[in-house]
Amino acid sequence: MRTTGRVHRPAALSGVNRATRSVRCLVLACATAAVVLTGCSMADAVCGGGEYPVMTRGGTGSTCVPDGEEPPEGYTRYPEGKVPEHVGDTWDTYWQTHTVDEDGRTVEVPDGG
Template sequence: MTTQQTRRPRPHPRTTGGAFARRTLPGLAAASLTAAFLLTGCAFQIHDRVCSSGHYPVKAVGNTTGGDCVADGQEPFEGYVRYPAGQVPEYVDDKWDRYWSTVVVDAEGRVVQG
């Protein structure tokens, strides 16, 4: 070679595809999912039913907190009454579940002073 050597230019590292994509895409996907969960907050709540399938809820007589579930086709147990039609709680903490947890009923299902 002569005094002035010609060097080949170094190849530039690729910034698309290959190892870069294998390293970066899973990280971006994880970051996106995390951001989605943080930004939506309570949008992904799961609502629990008051009673399982084949059962209906009943209210305890004489207090605000009592309740149970009875199999469809059976009468409520002694000391419990059915909820009025159209006012039956379906999900934990729904409108009717919250309402009925604040009132007391008598043996006929009428709201009384507690």
């Protein structure tokens, strides 16, 4: 074995370090892929599990109701297919400027509504 001023690592240990780095890189790549593929599921949900969102009739307020229960007085279900699921999604943004009136029609909210 030749001696120099540097620390000498035996060849057997350097292979372990490469394998460890490869595993770490693989784990990091999988974690990154998982975050990218889950997309909006990483966003805050409008309601928790076992609940569904309802909106105030004639306004832009909303709340969550336990599954199987009817909306409280003054609230109504969102129209089918237009239910917000995550904070900031298309329907969450839409319902900030729209509401359902007393007749069940979707209308724009008057200024200050």
